[in-house]
Amino acid sequence: MAVTDVDILSFISQFPIDKIALVDSITISNPGPTYANEDLQRARVVTATKAHSVGRPCFIRARFRIDGGEWQDMNTILFYTFVVTSFGTVLGNRIGQISIGCGANNVYFRTANGHHSDASGSGPFSYTTFAHAFEIQYVLYEMD
Amino acid sequence: MAVDLTKLQFYSGNNYLKRSSFFGQMNAVSTGYDPNQTSITHNLGYIPQFVVAADYQNNGIWWANEFCNDVRGPGGVTNGVIMISPSIDSTRFFVIASASYDGSVFAATRPVKYGIYLDS
Numbered sequence: 001m002a003v004t005d006v007d008i009l010s011f012i013s014q015f016p017i018d019k020i021a022l023v024d025s026i027t028i029s030n031p032g033p034t035y036a037n038e039d040l041q042r043a044r045v046v047t048a049t050k051a052h053s054v055g056r057p058c059f060i061r062a063r064f065r066i067d068g069g070e071w072q073d074m075n076t077i078l079f080y081t082f083v084v085t086s087f088g089t090v091l092g093n094r095i096g097q098i099s100i101g102c103g104a105n106n107v108y109f110r111t112a113n114g115h116h117s118d119a120s121g122s123g124p125f126s127y128t129t130f131a132h133a134f135e136i137q138y139v140l141y142e143m144d
Numbered sequence: 145m146a147v148d149l150t151k152l153q154f155y156s157g158n159n160y161l162k163r164s165s166f167f168g169q170m171n172a173v174s175t176g177y178d179p180n181q182t183s184i185t186h187n188l189g190y191i192p193q194f195v196v197a198a199d200y201q202n203n204g205i206w207w208a209n210e211f212c213n214d215v216r217g218p219g220g221v222t223n224g225v226i227m228i229s230p231s232i233d234s235t236r237f238f239v240i241a242s243a244s245y246d247g248s249v250f251a252a253t254r255p256v257k258y259g260i261y262l263d264s
Contacts, residue, residue, distance in 0.1 A: 015162035015262060042214045059195050059259065060208035075209050094216070101207035102197070108205050112212040143197070143206075143257055144167065 032129035043114030058140035166260035
């Protein structure tokens, strides 16, 4: 017998699976590091908070991209190298990294941007900072 | 004729992650400079997929990934954060807690939400 009213159908699973509670996104501008006198490998951290309506903490899956570039896994850390020109030394720093957390009523974000040009001088150093826009797409799904 | 919904089975051409009974909360315990490991036993007999969220600051915010700071690693971690690294094998799920060098949180316990799937 054919089921004529599909609205009465519900999903029955022998095993529970992930239930998505919310899908959302945010864009965070991070102006980049300004620590030229020291800490050439230090990043600026910019935080943000966005309310959600679930009413309880959730697990999160997320991806992010910088300045409209390729999408990255939420665990990806983008690195680059720069030169301390006075010494010819090559060092590394982060172009971008994100953290994402969830409370009962808000989603919390952290972005790290350590991107700058080669450093000149012999201390204090100087460099040009590169600002970046972090676009984060995320899914909240039930913990229990 | 009424449809007995309990007789319905979900069929998908694509597989989907199925949750095991091992969804819960455990504590990651940092005891000092050396990373400290705690675990739970799942005994599934294979290496399953898992999900984790850690309350790094014990304030009700569950972080899904590394808590990024201005300087990476325990030495640069501020705000009283305990770093937590999850891992799994065929019998147990582990969390390794690394202390901040901030003496105030040198030894601390942080709650971790975990979920172990039936799929490998």
